[in-house]
Amino acid sequence: xxxxxxxxxxxxxxxxxxxxxxxxxxxxxxxxxxxxxxxxxxxxxxxxxxxxxxxxxxxxxxxxxxxxxxxxxxxxxxxxxxxxxxxxxxxxxxxxxxxxxxxxxxxxxxxxxxxxxxxxxxxxxxxxxxxxxxxxxxxxxxxxxxxxxxxxxxxxxxxxxxxxxxxxxxxxxxxxxxxxxxxxxxxxxxxxxxxxxxxxxxxxxxxxxxxxxxxxxxxxxxxxxxxxxxxxxxxxxxxxxxxxxxxxxxxxxxxxxxxxxxxxxxxxxxxxxxxxxxxxxxxxxxxxxxxxxxxxxxxxxxxxxxxxxxxxxxxxxxxxxxxxxxxxxxxxxxxxxxxxxxxxxxxxxxxxxxxxxxxxxxxxxxxxxxxxxxxxxxxxxxxxxxxxxxxxxxxxxxxxxxxxxxx
Numbered sequence: 001x002x003x004x005x006x007x008x009x010x011x012x013x014x015x016x017x018x019x020x021x022x023x024x025x026x027x028x029x030x031x032x033x034x035x036x037x038x039x040x041x042x043x044x045x046x047x048x049x050x051x052x053x054x055x056x057x058x059x060x061x062x063x064x065x066x067x068x069x070x071x072x073x074x075x076x077x078x079x080x081x082x083x084x085x086x087x088x089x090x091x092x093x094x095x096x097x098x099x100x101x102x103x104x105x106x107x108x109x110x111x112x113x114x115x116x117x118x119x120x121x122x123x124x125x126x127x128x129x130x131x132x133x134x135x136x137x138x139x140x141x142x143x144x145x146x147x148x149x150x151x152x153x154x155x156x157x158x159x160x161x162x163x164x165x166x167x168x169x170x171x172x173x174x175x176x177x178x179x180x181x182x183x184x185x186x187x188x189x190x191x192x193x194x195x196x197x198x199x200x201x202x203x204x205x206x207x208x209x210x211x212x213x214x215x216x217x218x219x220x221x222x223x224x225x226x227x228x229x230x231x232x233x234x235x236x237x238x239x240x241x242x243x244x245x246x247x248x249x250x251x252x253x254x255x256x257x258x259x260x261x262x263x264x265x266x267x268x269x270x271x272x273x274x275x276x277x278x279x280x281x282x283x284x285x286x287x288x289x290x291x292x293x294x295x296x297x298x299x300x301x302x303x304x305x306x307x308x309x310x311x312x313x314x315x316x317x318x319x320x321x322x323x324x325x326x327x328x329x330x331x332x333x334x335x336x337x338x339x340x341x342x343x344x345x346x347x348x349x350x351x352x353x354x355x356x357x358x359x360x361x362x363x364x365x366x367x368x369x370x371x372x373x374x375x376x377x378x379x380x381x382x383x384x385x386x387x388x389x390x391x392x393x394x395x396x397x398x399x400x401x402x403x404x405x406x407x
Contacts, residue, residue, distance in 0.1 A: 011332045014313075018345070020295065021306030025349040027193035031356065035196040037156040037245070046151055047077040048209065049123050049130035052100070053115035054082050057138035058090040060255070064140050065098035073147040079128050082138075083115040091138075101126075112205075113229035117219050124216075134209035139255040141168060142207075149250035150209050159214045159242050162191065163207035163250035170366065172258050177370045178377035179256035179263075182304070188356045189303050190296070191246045200243030202296045205230040207252030214242065228273020231297060235281035238293035263377075264384055271388020274298065301385060304378055307349055314342055 050068060054061050065080055082095035085105045092102045103122050108114055116135060123130065132154060136142065146163065153161045164187060170180035191201040210218070210233070217240075222232045237244060257263040278297055285294040295302070317333040319325055333342050357363040367374075 007331060010329065014329065014332055017306050018310060018342070020302055021310060021349075022345050023295070024189050024303035024306070025345055025352065027197065027199075028189035028349070028352045028356075029193070030196045031188045031193040031352075032359075033196055035198070037153065040155055043152065043155045045074050045077055046131045046154060047129070048079075048132050048134050048147060048150075049119075049128060049212075050078060050080045051116055051119040051123075051133055051135045052080065052082045052095075052138050053085055053112045053119075053135070054087070054091050054095070054138040055085045055110045055115075056087050056089045056091060058087075058094045061091055061138040062094045062098045064136065064138060064142070065095065065100050067141045068136075069099060070144065071142060071147050072144050073151070078147060079130070081119050081123060083119045085115045086110040111227070111229075113222065113226050113232070116229065120215065120219060130212055132209045132211055133215045135206060136252060137206040137254060139168070140206055141253040143251040143253070146207075146250050146252065149247050153245050153247040153250065154209065154211075156245070158245040159211040160203070160237055160244045161209050161247050161250070162201055162203055162244055163209075163247050163252050164191075165204055165207050165252050165254050168253035168255045169258065170256070174370050174373035175260060175263060175377065176256045176258050177366045178374045181367055181370075181374050182377060183256075184357070184360075184362055185304065185353055188353070192248060194292075194296075195246035198243070199292055200238075201246045202234040203230040203237075203244055206254060207250070208244075226273060226276060227269050228277050231273060231277045232281070234296070235277055235285065235293070238290055239281070239284060239288070260380070264380060267381060267384035268388045268391070271385045272391050273388075275389050301381055305381070307346070308375075308378055310342060311346060314346055317342065 052061065052064065061082060065082070068078065068080055069075075071078070080100040081103055082091070082100045083103045083105055084092040084095065086108075092104060095102050103119055105115060105118050120133060123133070132150075134150065150161055150163060165183065167176060167180035167183060169176050171177060191204075194201050208230075214237075218233050218236050221236055222229065226232045234244060257266055274297055282294060282297070285291075313329060313333055316327040317330045317339055320327055320330050320334050321339060332338055354363070357367065
């Protein structure tokens with residue numbers, strides 16, 4: 001009886017994970033069906049206050065400001081604010097020399113949410129009446145038409161828009177190549193697909209813009225100590241029924257860690273933030289029936305995790321079907337209907353990813369030769385997630401060092 005009950009529980013958990021994975025694949029299919037966002041006939045240029053949180057980013061912040069200064073957009077409608085957050089290097093000097101207004105923060109913990117809040121307080125009292133605040137990480141670069149594309153999406157009536165974040169250094173080594181592929185898949189399955197379906201997407205930490213008064217509301221209901229301020233902002237917007245649009249053509253280039261130690265620390269911090277935000281917003285979302293928004297909390301991890309798990313189960317289930325062996329976790333999937341459904345799911349997910357890579361001209365030799373590197377990257381999410389789960393009360397911010405490398 002005990003084993004029978006355990007089998008039912010395992011089957012239920014597997015089926016639940018399968019349905020979650022199937023959701024991500026189904027949403028990914030809709031990434032090929034463009035949403036018709038209707039532009040008003042009298043589209044106008046809106047004003048942006050660009051907030052750049054920077055802790056010891058003297059090596060890279062000048063490159064970002066230079067890329068912003070060169071964008072194809074009326075210069076008087078963009079003003080750059082760099083928050084030199086408890087810096088011990090030349091970040092403030094480089095930012096001022098590049099033409100940005102510098103906000104020096106010298107007390108409190110160094111973290112992004114506190115830096116953004118400090119910047120908005122200064123902007124509101126400083127006379128620059130920006131209609132939207134856009135947050136960009138100091139190690140990023142923006143494409144020439146970034147603000148134009150963001151402006152077009154905002155003109156469709158959205159209060160919050162997430163840009164398309166791509167890797168700035170995808171070909172530096174196997175790890176940055178794995179990062180690049182991971183984020184590409186997360187963009188197609190977790191942002192573009194949901195946007196096309198009208199679900200909205202989540203804010204991912206950089207390259208996003210939010211209407212000024214809405215951002216002020218966000219800051220009144222969120223915490224400066226949060227390690228995943230982007231998720232906290234997203235959950236607040238979901239509670240307020242504000243959809244975050246995805247601007248596929250508004251591209252920001254983000255530098256990815258090239259060392260495994262830095263990568264693990266970064267992803268552990270992300271996991272800490274997810275658990276922290278889940279504790280604050282999870283029940284509120286489920287209570288309001290916002291299951292899809294709740295699921296987006298784990299979107300970076302669950303989609304790939306479920307696909308990997310069922311890829312392994314498929315192999316052992318096939319052996320069970322062909323040779324009659326019994327493997328743990330495969331009982332349910334030996335059923336002909338479940339076995340066919342499982343392999344349709346895996347095939348559809350693979351086909352969607354491959355077609356997307358080819359259509360977007362992202363398929364290259366680095367992806368082919370780095371497949372084991374990508375698998376290793378996916379596997380190392382597991383210890384990062386577990387450590388982050390147990391350390392979610394630790395509010396210390398881990399700073400990822402940047403070199404400004406491109407390529």
